[in-house]
Amino acid sequence: MQHIVCAQCGATNRLPDGRNALAGKCGSCGQPLFGDGPAEVTGQNLNRQIKRSSLPILVDVWAPWCGPCRIMGPQFEAAAKQAQPEMRFLKLNSDQNQEFSSRIGIRGIPTMILFDKGMEVGRVSGAMSSADILAWARAQFPA
Incomplete structure (x- = not known):
């Protein structure tokens, strides 16, 4: 059973293993559990995500005035x-x-922080390509 926290309302949703999470909707607000891309969160919502989610969480900390952040956003x-x-x-x-x-x-x-099971498992600063982002995040979970 997976626990997925809605990025819109913060409700924790239980999703049976094997069910398509991309098609899942929040039981409280009815919004999709996963949008087309990353969801924008507040500190309070992020804290709830970190504590309650069974999924690893990769957070991009950015600012609108930051040039490297704007370059990395699409990646x-x-x-x-x-x-x-x-x-x-x-x-x-x-x-x-x-x-x-x-x-x-x-x-x-920009700084990316990877959380798993409520704990920080990795942190990296600087703009990266999408391939490098995925490689870095997956490398934090050695087989």
Whole structure:
């Protein structure tokens, strides 16, 4: 049984193993559990995702004024389209979530943080291609 947290309303949804998560809808708000790309979250919503989700969560911490962030944005979206629902891809605007960004130790952007089972398992800063994003994220889970 998978636990997938809705990026829209924050409700935790239980999804039986083997069921197509890409077609799943939230039992509370009716929105798709996975959109076409990464979902934008707040610090509070991200915290809920980290604590309740059974999926690994890859977060892109970015800002609208950041040139490398704007370059990496489409690459992160392309990686999300390839890897969801294997892992959840989320975006956190550091300007709108300054206190939370500080609390999780963001020193530069773009920064990607990978969480699994409520724990940080990896962190990398700097713009990357979609292939490099996927390779880095998958390398955090050695076979």
